[in-house]
Amino acid sequence: MDKLWEYIESFLKYPHPVLKELEKDHQGRDDVPPHIGIHVGTFLSWLIHVIQAQQVLEFGTAIGYSTIFLGQALRETGGRLTAIESAGERYREAHRNVERAGLSDIVELILGDASQVIDDLEGPFDLILQDSAKFLYPVMLEKCIQKIRRGGIIAADDALFRPMGAREELSRSMDEYNQKVFADSRLVSTILPIGDGLTISMRK
Numbered sequence: 001m002d003k004l005w006e007y008i009e010s011f012l013k014y015p016h017p018v019l020k021e022l023e024k025d026h027q028g029r030d031d032v033p034p035h036i037g038i039h040v041g042t043f044l045s046w047l048i049h050v051i052q053a054q055q056v057l058e059f060g061t062a063i064g065y066s067t068i069f070l071g072q073a074l075r076e077t078g079g080r081l082t083a084i085e086s087a088g089e090r091y092r093e094a095h096r097n098v099e100r101a102g103l104s105d106i107v108e109l110i111l112g113d114a115s116q117v118i119d120d121l122e123g124p125f126d127l128i129l130q131d132s133a134k135f136l137y138p139v140m141l142e143k144c145i146q147k148i149r150r151g152g153i154i155a156a157d158d159a160l161f162r163p164m165g166a167r168e169e170l171s172r173s174m175d176e177y178n179q180k181v182f183a184d185s186r187l188v189s190t191i192l193p194i195g196d197g198l199t200i201s202m203r204k
Contacts, residue, residue: 012038015045015072018101022065032063032090036131036157040195041069044129044155047200048073051153053126054080059114059140060131060157061085064094064101070129071103081107082121084114084132115140124149131157134170137177145186148203154181160197 014020026035048070056074061067061083071081085091091111098107110117114132118140128144130137137156144154159178162171181189181201189201
């Protein structure tokens with residue numbers, strides 16, 4: 001399996017040098033949550049190109065790692081990203097990193113609670129990345145479905161927490177979310193075993 005991932009990673013490149021710096025910096029920090037990683041970041045970038053996304057929404061910006069992946073792809077499709085972060089210090093650090101990446105004209109960063117901010121966003125969105133607090137995933141699902149266009153994609157990071165043995169309060173929320181999207185007749189869903197798992201759901 002290690003050789004398989006090594007082979008895949010030999011083809012993956014960071015779309016902006018700031019991402020490589022953040023990857024290296026992240027390894028020595030315990031004050032920020034885990035990021036999506038290059039596998040999920042590359043897939044989401046590819047997905048933005050495939051659906052030619054114009055409006056993307058991200059919950060759980062942290063310090064801007066995933067935001068830069070998404071923003072860089074949206075620069076090429078002519079789209080824009082709205083990114084939400086609830087922690088003040090991480091929000092400010094994300095601002096600096098987005099500026100360093102030259103994406104301030106593509107990315108609108110909002111400080112606030114994702115479950116509340118979503119009510120003020122018009123939509124519809126082509127792609128929503130859910131990477132906020134895990135207990136919010138099932139709570140916010142209905143609102144995400146209402147904000148996504150038909151044919152649009154809701155992508156939920158950390159989908160495989162339960163089989164990976166994550167803490168019960170985290171894995172329980174992720175399992176509940178997965179159960180909900182697979183049971184919802186408005187969605188077509190699958191789980192990709194990349195990163196910590198990515199559940200992707202298309203609205204019919």
